[in-house]
Amino acid sequence: MNFLEIHSLSKAFDGLHAVENLHFTVKKNTITGLIGPNGAGKTTAFNLITHFLPKDSGKVVYAGENLKKLPAYKVVQRGMARTFQQIRLWPNLTVRENLLLACSREYDSWWKSFTHTNEAHQDTQIDEMLDKVNLRKYKNHLASDLSYGQSKLIEIARTILTDAELILLDEPASGINPTLLRTVEDLIFELKKQGKTILVIEHNMPFLMGISDEVVVMENGRFLMQDKPEKVQSDPRVLEAYLGG
Amino acid sequence: MLEYLLSLLILTTIWTLLTQSYNLSFGLTGLFNLGHIIFYGIGAYTAAILNTDYGLQILPNLIIAAVVCGIVAAIFGLLTLRLSGHYLAIATLGAAMIAIVVATNWMDLTNGPLGIRGIDGPILFDLQITESWQILLLFLVIAGLCQWTLYKIFHSPFGRLQRAIQDDEIAARAVGKNTFLSKTWSLVLSSAFAGIAGAMYTHYRLFLDPTIFALPEIIFLILMIIVGGRGNFWGAILGTILVVIIGEIPRFFGFPDSIIGASRNILFAALLITTMFYRPKGLFTLFAKKAT
């Protein structure tokens, strides 16, 4: 079934159509890639879908619910979370705290956020996650101590810890070395195994084609095509979009 | 001499509470609130009016002052906290000016520029607390409770969220936090403690007029927070004490009266510059508790 449906999504900045009449679908428990040349509007699409940017028109339906004008933080609570193209960690908080803030129990009652809740459960979750990304020893370091690649991993880890069902990753592979890339790949596959759905923006074609069940292609803010990776890779329109113009 | 030291200690107790309250909204959450003095003044006026018009004494006045400030802060927060930093700063400054106008003009309530005199000193259960050391003890207990509460707040999950919001609010929303509501809470709590400090001040000094809303005071608050380190709980206390001590140096130094004012300002400027150059995160980073 369609876990995510995008209908006629549009957004213009001062007359420039960043996203125009975009429509595509994402099936549940799949890994879907989102590609397109620079300026195609992919990150803008992410921002619109997750409500970090208000849309001019269009409809976003997640898990059968029309999100309408739901505030971004509520969208996350519904189960759709995302990472950012420019990594957004909290540099003055430790890695542990960065992850703690995402663990779902923190959404709970107002009172609990003042009284010191028992965070042992969350610490277990965090330790497991840190082991998965091999960053356990940085647990109590400030996030500002991490390298670029490590920060990226932690941001992905944090997004996963929100317990989201639909995870949007914005260029998770950019700027990291092959070893870390492997770790990211493993994480994504494991998420799928856990029943999650993932939507990934990427420029690293081998990586993306290698993990995706389906790929959506955008050009100039519009939908170009959506199909299996092999079909997309050999489609002349896609080659045209990347090389032409 | 002892009497003078006691009075200084009493004032320092009140001011460290005021600074700590500001540390919550400005230091921890990073709200660029330039009008924090409003709450100090509202707390003071609430206590003064309740005392002179209705005969209420310090303990109930503290609580009511905190509630009144919290309500004002809630309304103000809901209206302005969607604004970004610069706009928030301007809005809070505007609010501060409105507060002065209200206090000056609403004669029926505040007696306007004439001020309110004849406020009672601290009276507990019909017992008048007149000796300075007794007042100091009482205020230490009250401020101590408040500081303890603020300590708990700083080191709670809520406090953690405030630090995150200061670093990157969008990221906080990206993990499902209602940052708007959270910031409003920070402002509400911050204002409530400022109100308590104001009520304590008025029951100590026994006279109040609109000059309590004077805008330049916010500069001192910011100075104390920067010296102590933004969001640093112990820093706010030590920063206040340090500023008070430095402020008293010219006086004790035997400087001629004509230049005490100026020399004090020079010392404060030197303190600020020293902090910014050598320890921009605050002079007391040694005391910054490792993040929880």
Place this chain on the structure above:
Amino acid sequence: MTKKFIAYGLGLCTLILTGCQNVANPSGNNAEDTITIGGIVPLTGDGAVYGVMTQNVANLRVEEINESGGINGKKLEIIWEDGKCTPKDASLAAQKLVNIDKVNIIFGGTCSGETLGAAPITEKANVILFSSVSTSPEVTNAGDFVFRTAPSDSSQGKVLGNYANKSGFNTVALLSEQTDYAVGVAGAFKDNFDGEIIEETYLSTESDFKTRITKIKASDPDALFLNPQTPPKFEIMLKQLQEQGWDKPIISNEISTGNIDARTKYADFLKERGLVAANFVAPDNSELTQFVERYEAKFGNKPEYINYTASTLDGVGILKRVLENTDSENTEAIRDTLYALQDYEGVFGTLAFDQNGDVNITHSLFRFNGEDFERLEE
């Protein structure tokens, strides 16, 4: 980095130790040959003009007293503190004077806020608070040990209110500044005037009264009472009134009597409006005139406010008299002597204090004749 901190630290310690040394040996209060009292005036900030003038007058007078034998052979000395025209700073100043310098008498404050802010501290310590400039009605009840040689603003409002009644005004428009001085005057006026009052108030930050004047004109009162805080505001009012063709009588507070520029500029306008102002003015007095000359010789300019110069002279003079006959350490006795004072001949005449510590000076009315103010007989 550490070396720097050690250096700063040592420097700070030295400062503190030197300071403590200073405190341990204060200037010596009530030593064998001096009587030391405190003084609180605004040396900086809004009220500085009043404060510095008061300080100068007091200092000059004290200097003259000391040169001619002092008080029973002892020199009189004043330790001044800056009250900055706020209750907060005045209270800190009072705290320091009372608890560190251990004075028994404080001369001041100047701004009423200073006096009211210092009073709780002086009252608690049974220290005499003696103001020569504070005129807020609130000072009347500020304390048992609080005295002042300047008349309350309520006397000003009262005198103007009575005048308005006698002149047969049924409605008076009131253009009033929201400061403690003007509010005090306005309040007393309202208490004493029997007719209807149309009030327009403004904040000290404003300087455009055109809309208010239009409203006042439209309400067609019998007279207009101008109640500004400062001479510049008064001048703006006149300008805008003249522009809008105000043609009814004008009464005003004492500010109009101090503003020579405005009076000259708008002389005809004011004369035609029959300007009557309240003021407390020392009768032509050679003692005052000669003092003013000595003031000018020493400080280079005449004192800005003659009436407060006179009240300050009287204040110092009364203290001298009292201290000549009473032990300076016995503040209760000093207080009693002050209340009992009957026959002190000051610049303002025979002075005495009522049961609240207010001096027996009242305001009088003066009419502007085109050049100067003439006293209006009752």
